[in-house]
Amino acid sequence: MPRKPVARDAVLDAFEALLIEVGERAATLDAVAKRAGVSKGGLLYHFPNKEALITALLERLDLLADEDTELMKAAPDGSAAYFIRSSLWAGTPMDRAFVAATRLAEVAHEETRRRFAAIQQRWLDVLAEDVGPEVAKAVSYMGDGLYFNAMFEGGQDDGNAGREADVEILLGVLERLRK
Amino acid sequence: MPRKPVARDAVLDAFEALLIEVGERAATLDAVAKRAGVSKGGLLYHFPNKEALITALLERLDLLADEDTELMKAAPDGSAAYFIRSSLWAGTPMDRAFVAATRLAEVAHEETRRRFAAIQQRWLDVLAEDVGPEVAKAVSYMGDGLYFNAMFEGGQDDGNAGREADVEILLGVLERLRK
DNA sequence: CTTACTGTACCGTCCAGACGGTATAGTTTC
DNA sequence: GAAACTATACCGTCTGGACGGTACAGTAAG
Numbered sequence A, B: 001m002p003r004k005p006v007a008r009d010a011v012l013d014a015f016e017a018l019l020i021e022v023g024e025r026a027a028t029l030d031a032v033a034k035r036a037g038v039s040k041g042g043l044l045y046h047f048p049n050k051e052a053l054i055t056a057l058l059e060r061l062d063l064l065a066d067e068d069t070e071l072m073k074a075a076p077d078g079s080a081a082y083f084i085r086s087s088l089w090a091g092t093p094m095d096r097a098f099v100a101a102t103r104l105a106e107v108a109h110e111e112t113r114r115r116f117a118a119i120q121q122r123w124l125d126v127l128a129e130d131v132g133p134e135v136a137k138a139v140s141y142m143g144d145g146l147y148f149n150a151m152f153e154g155g156q157d158d159g160n161a162g163r164e165a166d167v168e169i170l171l172g173v174l175e176r177l178r179k
Numbered sequence C: 001c002t003t004a005c006t007g008t009a010c011c012g013t014c015c016a017g018a019c020g021g022t023a024t025a026g027t028t029t030c
Numbered sequence D: 001g002a003a004a005c006t007a008t009a010c011c012g013t014c015t016g017g018a019c020g021g022t023a024c025a026g027t028a029a030g
Helices: A006-022 A029-036 A040-046 A050-073 A079-086 A093-106 A110-131 A133-153 A160-178 B006-022 B029-036 B040-046 B050-073 B079-086 B093-106 B110-131 B133-153 B160-178
Strands: none
Touching: A006 A029, A006 A040, A006 A050, A006 A093, A029 A040, A050 A079, A050 A093, A050 A110, A079 A110, A079 A133, A079 A160, A093 A110, A093 A133, A093 B093, A093 B133, A110 A133, A110 A160, A110 B133, A133 A160, A133 B093, A133 B110, A133 B133, A133 B160, A160 B133, A160 B160, B006 B029, B006 B040, B006 B050, B006 B093, B029 B040, B050 B079, B050 B093, B050 B110, B079 B110, B079 B133, B079 B160, B093 B110, B093 B133, B110 B133, B110 B160, B133 B160
């Protein structure tokens, strides 16, 4: 067998990282190739065009979201608490894929929007089983709010110090709503 | 004095509209000029470069945010209820400026991020006076979540039908937290 | 011999910004 | 009060650079 396509994942990771750190505008093919330590020709060997790069990222997101939903369902202290905690930027593969995709949605990318809506709905369904439909909505929006803020910080960890305390506060509020 | 600069406001409005509807990427100088019914030269007469356009938009946002904060403080059913209601996309000047600026933050625009942080903090302070610091955080994140979703819909009104019901649900949850 | 690349050269398009020109309203000078 | 001038408010065109994508020749590993 020939050698393995090591570049493919490197390119996808680089694309993700650039989307998070500098936004869609600056995530050019040249920049992605450079960051991945791959030639532009090599990049285009795996992804014939930019759309293919986006598609691959969205597929990665879907996969991670599915895994995350399973973890959420199985969370010992309830899916709502898990959801709030996991909405904090922790640099997990899921966080990265999510925020990176957010950047694409901002550029009015229809397919990306559809995927987000679908993922949100799945989460909402799981949350409703835990805390009922009303509180589920509240929790869902709080989670979106946390992501909204993570988006701004561009994947830096320093903004996180205060945010962790916020998560504890939100969990406290959730407890009050459970009763 | 010579004739009035009617084009200036038209250009800013057009820039805002394009940011909301098609994102930063497509809000080019040419597109803005065309939408504003102004020549590109005329646009650049008022705003020497794109950065100047952004600066003007952020100043507009600051102004509207100040006005909004005053309204929030004076709201009869409390600032928290006002905040949740006003976080729904209603196409107000404030909504438009906010979501438009959101698009810029996605492009990793530092100044925009700073402004957002400042506005958020002001809101949070007012909310805390109404419902205390913990619930204020929860309300603040819910509002961010609503904006996060409005951002995706790109300023279309049709996504709003379901959202209005969500606001009522969130207000209900808020009532439970007030007790 | 195939797969997985590197590297370079190139093309069409788009975009920010520069620039030269024009129309018009107010201001000064006689 | 009319001509001369000035400043403002634009218009239309051009250019240089970046970006997405193509093409293709070569190389190295399995």
